[in-house]
Amino acid sequence: MSPVRTRFAPSPTGLLHIGGVRTALFAWLHARHHGGTFVLRIEDTDETREHPEAIEQIQAALAWVGIDWDEGPGIGGPHAPYIQSERRPRHLAVAGDLLASGRAYRCYCTPEELAAERERDREAGRPSVYSRRCLSRPADELQALEASGAPSVIRLRVPDEGVCVVDDLVRGEVRFEYALLGDHVIVRSGGVPTYNFVNPIDDADMQITHVVRGEDLLSSTPRQVLIYEALGAPVPRFGHLPLLFGPDRKRLSKRHGATSVEEYRDAGYLPEAVMNFLALLGWRFDDQQELFSRDELIRLFEIERVNPSSAIFDADKLAWMNGVYLRGLEADDLAARLVAFLGSTGSPIAAQPQRVRECVPLVQEKIATLAEFEGYCAFLFGPVRLDPAAWERIAADERAAELLDTASAALAGAVWSLEPIEAALRGACEELGVKPKVLFGAVRVAITGRTVAPGLFESVELLGREESLARIAAARSALV
């Protein structure tokens, strides 16, 4: 059995779509599971959509989620560059061979003629298949056309009959009748080869054994199989993954919210959570386990277990899973990630890494994304910003002054560590005969400026006696 070689072949059209990452992930997992090779190839076939910086972005996005590649463009790395357009001479040479052997032919039909033909086919209820007019033109007519400088494309001559049987790794046998295919264009009139031609040549040349890609490419498989056969190359196994949709069952797009990995990274998601979540879109190990480390995924992933039906991207579940991963992090690790994240957002609190580390225990169970940290902890890094609505809540209480004074007095005499602080505050409640939530609520607003905040005792302890008392005093004097 030959070693497994898979590839991910995105076109550089912009930020890498989350669906693209899912495709890359499955192809990568399949290679890694079998100890094979994973190739990254940039398919910049269509020059009109070329987007150089997108090549960098694609690599950065893959690297961020934890997908590495053995061959292909590397960010300053040693990997051989696979940029499809650089292989143009080889593609055109194959086209030349096909032309010479009669497996391909020149077509001078104009787009208008072709469109009219399709229209007629459709109206007649027939499958629209190219009429092969140029294949039946007499030689002198062809020569005249060529001499006149009429633009031409090169078409592959598809068999008149027979079926192409694709034994798909996720769908089983799928059959296509060649008679329904039509001779497709392999080289455009401008001399640029098409995707359906170039893609199988590259896969053959790179000895790809398993083509793992989206289901949108299933229909083009027979056209590509023909190219492998023409090349005399082995036809790889195909695995067509179910497509990803938004909540409205339409293909995932911008209007569904975040669709690029970058957006999730910038929203404070963890790469391991994103990878885990994406792996579960179409694949599952059993009826229990949902949390998988990168290594477990590699060990357990089997493409044969991929579910063939399309999946809807559930952002809620990703958010939940991100929280699970966040809570599972070592405190030092979480702190480091927070500092890096805050730095990337330009937050000034990134400049206080020790402080961030001290805050971690207070919020690790409360936040679901790195982005939520600042909202909870900003009061520990600088002056309080009183939330007006929160302030209303305590200002409206006629006992507010009494509450704050008593709390202040209790704290003033407390030994400054967690338990004595709690004891002092609880003592204040008993002294006034109020429920803890009443007094704690008032102190919380004074200290944090908000009604929703990290644990009060921990917050007060971290803030220090002086600052805590100052904040309570400030709130006290702001009372009317």
Add this chain to the structure above:
RNA sequence: GCCCCCAUCGUCUAGUGGCCGAGGACUCUGGCCUUUCACGCCGGCAACACGGGUUCGAAUCCCGUUGGGGGUACCA
């Protein structure tokens, strides 16, 4: 129009003829815990698209219908 794929709770799914009066997770929801918010714990709502077969027996196999999706380009 024609070709192809798909079809279990709202969502992701387990299920490969009897273990399923269908299991797990997210969401929603009732409760507990509790200084807020979370976390955690306990409980609840909620599905085999429909119709025919095959079989002693079907969510599981076959056919059809319906629905959804993809393709049908000198896009990929």
